[in-house]
Amino acid sequence: MMAVALKVDVDTYRGTLEGVPALLRLFDEYQVRATFLFSLGPDHTGRALRRIFRPGFLQKVRRTSVASNYGLKTLMYGVLLPGPHIGRKAGDVMRSVAEAGHEVGIHCYDHVRWQDYVAHKDEQWTRRELDLAAETFQEVFGHAATTHGAAGWQLNAHTLKWEEEAGLKYASDVRGKSAFYPVLQGIEPKCPQIPTTLPTLDELIGRDGITEENVHEYIYAESQHILPNGHVYTLHAELEGMQLLSTMEKLLVMWKGFEGTVQAVGDTYDSLDLATLPKHQIGWGELEGRSGHLAMQSIAVD
Template sequence: MKLALKIDVDTLRGTKEGVPRLVELLKKHNAHATFLFSLGPDHTGRAIKRVFRPGFMKKVSRTSVVEHYGLKTLMYGTLLPGPDIGKRCGDIMRSVKDHGFEVGIHCYDHIKWQDYVVNKDAAWTQKQMQLAYDRFQKIFGEPAKTHGAAGWQMNVHALRQEQHLGFTYCSDGRGTHPFIPIYNAEIIACPQLPTTLPTLDELIGVDHITAENVATHVLSLTETPPPTGHVYTLHAELEGMKLAGVFEELLEGWKQQGYELVSMQEYFDSLDKSNLPHHEFIMGEIPGRSGTLALQGNPFLA
């Protein structure tokens, strides 16, 4: 049974410090993974505006934002100019690919995408995706084949653009199994491989779950594998830094449970593409995360 590892890289610090650490851990455990990079400016400090979002302060109060992201990162885009991650870290990104890992697009400007894309029009959305697509090609010398939305935030224009850009598959939302997305009865011909497991920052601080026992909790969720396996999203700023020990516990536990730890492309290659179900692609809420995000909805019955 396969468990795909999807690594979201949100910040300059996560790229410089978390990514190399994750490469080291993955190679140590002979695990494959897909790294999705933020390719433009780091404007993490502008996330302060989320203070007015329901549930945001509750989440912040139980996860040490300063500890995980660093004070300097939290000033980028406000008190400090936002550094261009792609320009400063191209060598690190290319080294990930050179080590044999799949690479793809997370976004161009993480904060801009996560905070605004849901309500933006086609022109705005296409511009942001094109900026990321062009920067990826400049860094790697080849076009990207996959995209995983920042903050699991999407709109219909982004879905259409993924189809237009010819992505092999994408992983933009949360759900239970791979599917072909349907938006208002419109088929989007780019399969979605949703994240199937909760993230560490959604779990720690809830129901007596701590950094010390969260790995045990996640492993309890994967004890009985579903027919199509799992997709686990981790973050370079968390599992690649302060929570690296937790991630190593997970790697060891998943191997003991019999999972093959694979990239998203390897996971996609193992699927029966001719028989993927059609599901609605909706926005909704999940436990542990503030606001709404892209979700796998009900099966679509024509």
């Protein structure tokens, strides 16, 4: 039986206010549980325009209608408008996710700052960002987070060390094919990684005849490939929770209609035999449809 775990990345203030409630209603209708990972600090989405000279960034912007999906106001946060602090202003929405029975965790504190800089930052910088996110999560939910999924699939070795020390059950920071214990620059934490296995909407739409109307067929076809621990599909509150909500519904219909299991990433974790998980290096690679280099599951190590 096919198993697909849903990981919802919530990147922005608008995505929290509008996309998250829409997804909650949809998931309730289809009786599925998901993992919601929240950006907890200021929304500085507008600062992402610094990426304009990164190879592939402008092409992605044109393909995925960034302005219409995110809204012009969001694209001014941190540039022409002050960025609202998401955790302080939208904590009630975040709590409603946990109250509905979904898994909640940390995505980041400042999404743009993490995605653009963490790969080359030191331990002090990394810990500060993660501690700020963890403290805000504690304030919002009243308990510590048990999972983290790195914004933009960007990390460094200090991230992995912090995840183990923070006592997280698991993390979902990378792209890959199966659950594993990570190894990076001499760091070998006992916090397993459960990677994203499927492509995202913004990586597919606008390529090779793929449109908003048929993109669900491509994702569903990819999800039919058998993997050791099933699949993880990363969706975004700003896309599947807003203008592409109908795409998410089509995927749920297909996955559930063919006797598939749709679950939270934590449910995948609960099914793992942790004693037999392999170790894999984390490396850096490129994926078609996405700009820059991402953290990826690499070779197995003894």
